Amino acid sequence: MIDVSGLRMTYGEVEAVRGVDLRVQAGEVVALLGPNGAGKTTTVEILEGFRMRSGGEASVLGADPGDPPKGWRERVGIVLQESVVEPLLTVRECLTQYAGYYAKPRSVEDVMELVGLSDLADRRCGQLSGGQQRRIDVGLALVGDPELIFLDEPTTGFDPSARRAAWQMIAGLRELGTTIILTTHYMDEAEHLADRIVVLARGEIVAEGTPGSLGGRDREAAVIAFSAPPGLPARFGAVEDGRALIRAENPLPVLRELAEWADQAGVQLLDLEVRRPTLEDVYLQLVA
Amino acid sequence: MTLAIHQLRYDLLVFWRNPQARFFTVLMPLIFLVIFGAVFGSGTIQVPGGEIDPKQYYVPGLGTLGIVSAAMVNLVITVTTQRDAGVLKRRRATPVPAWVLIAGRSLSCVVIALATVGILVVVGIVAYGVDLPASRIPALVLVVAVGSAAFCCLGFALAAVIRSADSAVPVVQAIVLPLYFISGVFVPADQIPGWLLGVADAFPIRHLAEAMVALFSPAGGVEWGHLGVVALWGAVGLVIAVRRFRWVRAA
Numbered sequence: 001m002i003d004v005s006g007l008r009m010t011y012g013e014v015e016a017v018r019g020v021d022l023r024v025q026a027g028e029v030v031a032l033l034g035p036n037g038a039g040k041t042t043t044v045e046i047l048e049g050f051r052m053r054s055g056g057e058a059s060v061l062g063a064d065p066g067d068p069p070k071g072w073r074e075r076v077g078i079v080l081q082e083s084v085v086e087p088l089l090t091v092r093e094c095l096t097q098y099a100g101y102y103a104k105p106r107s108v109e110d111v112m113e114l115v116g117l118s119d120l121a122d123r124r125c126g127q128l129s130g131g132q133q134r135r136i137d138v139g140l141a142l143v144g145d146p147e148l149i150f151l152d153e154p155t156t157g158f159d160p161s162a163r164r165a166a167w168q169m170i171a172g173l174r175e176l177g178t179t180i181i182l183t184t185h186y187m188d189e190a191e192h193l194a195d196r197i198v199v200l201a202r203g204e205i206v207a208e209g210t211p212g213s214l215g216g217r218d219r220e221a222a223v224i225a226f227s228a229p230p231g232l233p234a235r236f237g238a239v240e241d242g243r244a245l246i247r248a249e250n251p252l253p254v255l256r257e258l259a260e261w262a263d264q265a266g267v268q269l270l271d272l273e274v275r276r277p278t279l280e281d282v283y284l285q286l287v288a
Numbered sequence: 289m290t291l292a293i294h295q296l297r298y299d300l301l302v303f304w305r306n307p308q309a310r311f312f313t314v315l316m317p318l319i320f321l322v323i324f325g326a327v328f329g330s331g332t333i334q335v336p337g338g339e340i341d342p343k344q345y346y347v348p349g350l351g352t353l354g355i356v357s358a359a360m361v362n363l364v365i366t367v368t369t370q371r372d373a374g375v376l377k378r379r380r381a382t383p384v385p386a387w388v389l390i391a392g393r394s395l396s397c398v399v400i401a402l403a404t405v406g407i408l409v410v411v412g413i414v415a416y417g418v419d420l421p422a423s424r425i426p427a428l429v430l431v432v433a434v435g436s437a438a439f440c441c442l443g444f445a446l447a448a449v450i451r452s453a454d455s456a457v458p459v460v461q462a463i464v465l466p467l468y469f470i471s472g473v474f475v476p477a478d479q480i481p482g483w484l485l486g487v488a489d490a491f492p493i494r495h496l497a498e499a500m501v502a503l504f505s506p507a508g509g510v511e512w513g514h515l516g517v518v519a520l521w522g523a524v525g526l527v528i529a530v531r532r533f534r535w536v537r538a539a
Contacts, residue, residue: 048381050536073383088305089298100294101384144382215368 001026001045001061007053009203011041018040018203020057023094023156024181026147029174031194035287039203040183041081044150048078061148074103077141077149077178081156083133084140087126091117091136094125095143102268103233114176115139115169116144133161138169144188149173151182155189167192187283190270201287207233221247224254229267236261291384293371295392295519296399303400311364312356313403317350318411320474324350325416342476343386344419347412348500351432354404355500356464356493359436362442364460367393369452376535394440396460401436402429413422424503427510431503434515435496438522445530451538467493472501492521501538507533 002024009017017039024030031052032040045051046058049065049072061076063069083093092108099105099203108145112118120128125136134154141149154170165205170193173180182270184190191199199214230242235245236258248254251274262269295379303309307417324346332339370376379389405428412418420428446463452455471494472483488494495514502508 049376050381071383073381076381078381080374080378080381086298086302086375088302093298093301097294097298099381100291101376101379101382103383140378207431237449 001029002181003059004047004057005059006056007043007046008044008051009039009051010054013270016203017046017053019203020200020203022198022205024179026179027177029180029182029193029195031190031197032181032200033185033187033190033197033283034183034200035185036106037245038200038287040185040200041152043118043200044152044183048150049073067283074144075147077144077146077148079134079137079141079154081152083130083137085125085128085136088124090122090124091128091139092121094136095139098140099143104145105143106145108143111139111143114142114172116165123167129162131158131165134158134166135169139175142173146178148179149181152182153183153185155184155186163189187279191279198284199286207282213262214279215286217277217279219280220277221249222251222274222276223247224251224272226259226272227270228267231265231267231271233261290392290396291388294467295384295388296395299393299396300399303362303396306319309362309415313354315360316357317354317404317408317489319345319374319385320350320353321408321411321416324474328476330479333476335501335505336507337502337505341418343412343416344504345501347416347418348504349409349476349497351405351408351495352435352471352473352497353468354408354498355432356439356468357408357434358401358482359439360443360446361460361464362400362434363397363440364450364455365456367444368450368456369445370402371447371535372453372537374537378539380535390444390529394437397440397443398433398436401433414502418504420504424509428503430510431496431499431515434522435499438495438518440527441522441525441529443525444533445525448529448532448534464493467491470494472497479500490495492518495521 002022004020004022007017007020008015020039020043034040041224044229046053047060047065049068052066058065058285061072063072081195090099091112095111099108112121115138117132117135117139120132121130125133132136138154139153151170155166158166170180182193195210197209197211197214198205209215212218221245226244227243228239232239232244236244246254255274258269325343328342331342333342333345335345373444380386409418409420409428413420446460450459467488470480470488471491472480474516485494495517499511499514499518
């Protein structure tokens with residue numbers, strides 16, 4: 001679907017993208033995760049054919065996005081960062097207008113069903129909420145029945161319930177078998193939606209993996225933490241600010257030993273927790 | 289071509305649902321006709337080939353205003369607004385060819401201009417006894433169509449050089465308002481000093497006004513020379529538009 005190597009983009013002195021390699025298989029949902037200014041949107045806009053790259057190779061659906069052949073745009077759906085619906089047209093009119101641009105569009109009724117706007121078909125787009133306008137944007141991207149969809153920060157600025165609703169809709173697209181490239185700066189969004197996360201920082205890929213394994217998260221040691229009671233033997237590990245932090249590849253035997261000691265000493269282990277690094281921990285470390 | 293008609297339908301629908309565009313484009317010339325008819329309604333106005341009643345003059349004069357508003361002012365405002373909002377960029381992300389979007393929008397200019405002038409002429413005939421021989425109607429349609437197409441091209445050229453929607457209204461008004469005054473749209477040409485008409489002759493609005501007025505004067509007909517100048521301006525606008533037009537707002 002997508003094959004990119006050594007992708008570069010410079011704006012004057014600034015190197016926005018510095019050698020990105022990316023391969024995406026058909027049917028995959030890939031999230032480009034990174035802070036603002038990491039080069040996500042620039043990368044995506046090059047792949048969408050909106051920007052000419054400064055260097056490197058890029059192939060999208062077997063063609064150079066900088067010079068797409070006839071028919072290429074029939075197969076690609078795009079959701080831009082900002083919402084672009086015509087406020088004076090109704091939901092159905094808007095979708096029908098865009099459907100007319102494609103040789104083999106999906107039916108407008110189906111699209112409204114997919115993005116959950118069937119009940120608002122005759123409402124003017126200007127009267128929709130921000131979340132509903134975003135749904136229309138996704139609908140406009142779907143109406144051409146594309147094989148590949150780009151979603152650029154689909155939920156930025158949403159309240160939590162609107163975000164949940166948008167996630168449900170995007171998860172529904174996966175069922176259609178559509179390949180999806182998603183950019184986001186929310187870790188939970190990438191974790192929730194993507195098969196694979198590519199972390200970008202300062203124009204480079206700093207990590208890549210499934211949500212469960214990103215940055216070696218699955219192999220990292222667990223941390224056992226609790227408020228250190230007086231007389232805690234030094235063999236258990238370091239105490240920072242009155243809190244004991246014990247790193248353990250295999251936490252269970254350590255916990256057993258700890259419990260025995262606490263029983264004998266007659267002390268409580270307050271605020272005890274055992275955790276692996278969260279995706280957020282890993283992410284913040286990667287982009288720092 | 290079917291696609292251009294498809295685009296035309298939606299461009300017209302959007303125009304029709306925009307009360308502001310409707311008011312300024314369609315209603316303004318009518319309001320001016322009523323005001324000018326009341327204020328300057330007596331006497332006669334000297335035109336090439338004779339003297340005519342002021343209302344007979346103001347219908348084609350304000351028709352020129354209607355054409356320029358429909359084709360250029362309204363176009364520049366909507367196109368720059370759509371560009372700033374990302375609507376044009378979004379449409380370029382579909383398979384629709386650029387020329388279809390431009391052709392559809394241009395056709396909508398011609399349709400709106402024809403409707404605006406049509407309403408103005410009908411009101412003129414019914415309310416003010418303005419005289420337009422039926423045999424000149426095809427000529428009027430031709431002048432309005434050529435004029436609106438030419439000003440539409442100039443509109444795309446202006447939209448290409450104007451950076452943002454915020455500056456679109458002041459820039460366009462600064463260009464057209466003085467030209468309306470010196471080109472015989474608001475003030476009859478026989479009251480404008482010769483040197484000022486000379487200045488106006490350097491711009492297209494005066495030539496469109498002359499072509500329009502000629503259709504309402506006693507011995508008039510299609511002024512091919514003036515219409516040609518208007519078309520030439522349109523062609524220059526088209527060249528600029530094709531070379532400079534941007535689909536994405538300036539960074």
